[in-house]
Every structure is written in structure tokens, then in C-alpha cells.
Amino acid sequence: RTGRPRRADADAAILEATRDALVELGWSKLTMGDVATRAKVAKTTLYRRWTNKSELVVDAVALLFDELTLPDRGSLAADVESVVLQFAALLERPETKTALMAVVAESTHDAALRTRIRSSIVDRQKRLVLEGRTRAQARGELPTESDPATAARTSDLIFDVIAGAVVHRALVSSEPIDEAWARDFTQLILVGLTAVAPA
Structure with missing residues (x-):
């Protein structure tokens, strides 16, 4: 021992x-x-x-991100809106906001810390995308991709788009993320730019 x-x-x-x-x-x-x-x-x-404290802080905030869930709301759109609002609420918590911004800033000159953030937070939260896609495919809302590499790239892209938009709006722009924003954002993801009708 x-x-x-x-x-x-x-x-x-x-x-x-x-x-x-x-x-x-x-x-x-x-x-x-x-x-x-x-x-x-x-x-x-x-x-x-x-x-060191960088590793400690990453694990402290990773535990908060593990609280995110993806309950079945009955449709892909409702599922996406739900996780967006959960994520936004998590980022509003002072301990999450302070910790996340601190470790991201430190990671700009610390490759090992960037790797730990990716493995402890980013990669672990990609489970939500995989779960949501599997559920939507079972409902017939999304096609099933036969090539595992293509499926993995698609999942990564979905995660980057959703996480990036929510983090930017909540922590960079400091704009509210309410039900109306979550609904509009989800519509943009699901139908694309050319299908969004002007209000």
C-alpha cells in the first residue's frame, strides 16, 4: 500500500x-x-x-458540471432547450463562474491544465450530446450515422456549438439566457440559418 x-x-x-x-x-x-x-x-x-491548485479547482468545478442531466422532454427541441437552460443556470452560480473563468485564463499558458480541463469537464459533458442524439435517433428525429468517426465528429461539433454559445453569452457578453433565447437558439441549431424566418 x-x-x-x-x-x-x-x-x-x-x-x-x-x-x-x-x-x-x-x-x-x-x-x-x-x-x-x-x-x-x-x-x-x-x-x-x-x-497543485489548478488541478484542485478543475476537479471542484467539474463536480458541478456533473450535475447536468438530460431528462426526456419528448422532443429533440425540448431536450436541447432544457440542457441550455440548465447550463446557463449553472454558469450563473458564483462558484462556477469564478472557477471556470480562472482555470480557462490559467490554461492559456499551461498545456497540462488545458488537458485536464478537456478530460475532466469537456469530455465528460459530451455524454449529454451522445445521450440526446441517441434519443433523437430512436424517435426518428435524427438520422443514424453508420461511420463511427463521422458520428464522433458530429457530436463534437454539436457540443462545441451549444457550449460555446452559452458560455459566450453568459460569461463574455453577460447577456441573459432565458426561455425565449433558449428557444430561438435551439430553432437556429435545428433548422439552420437559411430556414430562420425574420420576426
């Missing part, structure tokens, strides 16, 4: 303490020591799990 086994309750306390510290202190003032104090664990406990 190399060290003590990980405890789920300790991990949960650490990740919650990390999010609280981010909201209160911001990225620049947050330290591993502060998180350890808030979580009531030894600093060595943190370093056995995470080598």
Missing part, C-alpha cells in the same frame, strides 16, 4: 471548500493551505490527491 486510501467524504469536503474559497478570495489569493483549513484536513491530504 502506498499511502492511505481516499475517502469520499474528505474529497467532497475539500472540493466544497475549494469552491467556497474561490468565491470569497478569488483565484489569485486562493491557496492549498486555505482550502485545507476550510476542509479541516491536513495540507498533505490535499497534495496526495492534487499536485
Whole structure:
């Protein structure tokens, strides 16, 4: 055995303490020591799990993204609108907004951090696209692609379009994402630019 086994309750306390510290202190003032104090664990406990605060913050925010679900609303359009509104609500939470913007900024000069963001957040959330596409194909709303490589590229593109638009509107433009916006955005995705009639 190399060290003590990980405890789920300790991990949960650490990740919650990390999010609280981010909201209160911001990225620049947050330290591993502060998180350890808030979580009531030894600093060595943190370093056995995470080598630095970038990894810790990514995992803390990834846990929030794992809360996203895709309940069956009966149609592809309703499913897309639902996940867009869920995603927007998640980005409105101070701990998500602070953490996400901080790690993205840090990742511009840290390749390892970019890789961790991709594996811990982006790749894990692509499950929603795969689930939604499978459901829509079963309903006959979308065609089934026989080539796995083509299907994977399509799923990646869908994810990039939806996630990119929501993140940009919520965190860059700071514009509201309400039911009307989600409906218009979904219509644009489903029918395309040339089929959108002027209001």
C-alpha cells in the first residue's frame, strides 16, 4: 500500500471548500493551505490527491458540471432547450463562474491544465450530446450515422456549438439566457440559418 486510501467524504469536503474559497478570495489569493483549513484536513491530504491548485479547482468545478442531466422532454427541441437552460443556470452560480473563468485564463499558458480541463469537464459533458442524439435517433428525429468517426465528429461539433454559445453569452457578453433565447437558439441549431424566418 502506498499511502492511505481516499475517502469520499474528505474529497467532497475539500472540493466544497475549494469552491467556497474561490468565491470569497478569488483565484489569485486562493491557496492549498486555505482550502485545507476550510476542509479541516491536513495540507498533505490535499497534495496526495492534487499536485497543485489548478488541478484542485478543475476537479471542484467539474463536480458541478456533473450535475447536468438530460431528462426526456419528448422532443429533440425540448431536450436541447432544457440542457441550455440548465447550463446557463449553472454558469450563473458564483462558484462556477469564478472557477471556470480562472482555470480557462490559467490554461492559456499551461498545456497540462488545458488537458485536464478537456478530460475532466469537456469530455465528460459530451455524454449529454451522445445521450440526446441517441434519443433523437430512436424517435426518428435524427438520422443514424453508420461511420463511427463521422458520428464522433458530429457530436463534437454539436457540443462545441451549444457550449460555446452559452458560455459566450453568459460569461463574455453577460447577456441573459432565458426561455425565449433558449428557444430561438435551439430553432437556429435545428433548422439552420437559411430556414430562420425574420420576426
